Amino acid sequence: QVQLVESGGGLVQTGGSLRLSCAASGRTSSSYSMGWFRQISGKEREFVAGIERSGGRTDYANDVKGRFTISRDNTKNTVDLQMNSLNPEDTAVYYCAATPYGGVVVRGVWQYHYWGQGTRVTVSS
Numbered sequence: 723q724v725q726l727v728e729s730g731g732g733l734v735q736t737g738g739s740l741r742l743s744c745a746a747s748g749r750t751s752s753s754y755s756m757g758w759f760r761q762i763s764g765k766e767r768e769f770v771a772g773i774e775r776s777g778g779r780t781d782y783a784n785d786v787k788g789r790f791t792i793s794r795d796n797t798k799n800t801v802d803l804q805m806n807s808l809n810p811e812d813t814a815v816y817y818c819a820a821t822p823y824g825g826v827v828v829r830g831v832w833q834y835h836y837w838g839q840g841t842r843v844t845v846s847s
Contacts, residue, residue: 724748724836726818731841734808738845742803744818744838752796753824757834758803760814760843767817771803772827781827785811808845815840 730742742758757772771792772781780792791804801818819834828834 724751724754724820726820726836726838728816728818728838728841731816731843733844733846736809736845736847738808739804739806740808740843742805742816742818742841742843744801744803746799746801746818746820751799751820754820754822754836755824755827756792756794756801757819757821757827757829758792758801759817759819759831759834760812761817761840762814767831769829769831770816772829773801774827775824779827781829805843808843810845810847813843813845815842 725747727745734740753775755774758770759767760770761767770783773792773794777794789807794801817840818838820836821834
C-alpha cells in the first residue's frame with residue numbers, strides 16, 4: 723500500500739507560480755513511478771506530468787510543457803510539481819498518483835493504483 727498526501731494548492735493570479743508537493747508513505751513508495759493529474763469539474767481527469775522511480779525520466783502534457791517541472795526526492799519520499807506562468811485554464815483539482823510501472827512514465831489514469839485526495843489550484847484572471 724502507498725499513501726499519498728498533496729499540499730501546496732491555493733489561489734494565484736495569472737502569471738504566478740505555485741509549488742505542489744506530494745508526500746508518499748509505504749515501504750516501496752520509492753520504487754513507483756509518480757504522476758500528477760488534474761481534474762476540472764465535469765471533465766475527465768487528465769495527465770499533467772510524470773516521473774519514473776529514479777527521477778531520470780519525465781514526461782509532460784503538451785499544454786504544461788515548459789511551464790511545469792516535476793521532481794522527486796526519494797530520500798524524503800516526496801514528489802513536487804513546480805508550476806510557473808499559470809493561467810486560468812490551469813484551474814483544477816490536482817492529484818498525485820503512484821504506479822507500479824516503476825521504470826517508465828505512463829499517462830493513463832487506469833495505470834495508476836494509488837491516489838491522493840487532491841489539492842485545489844485556482845488561477846484568477
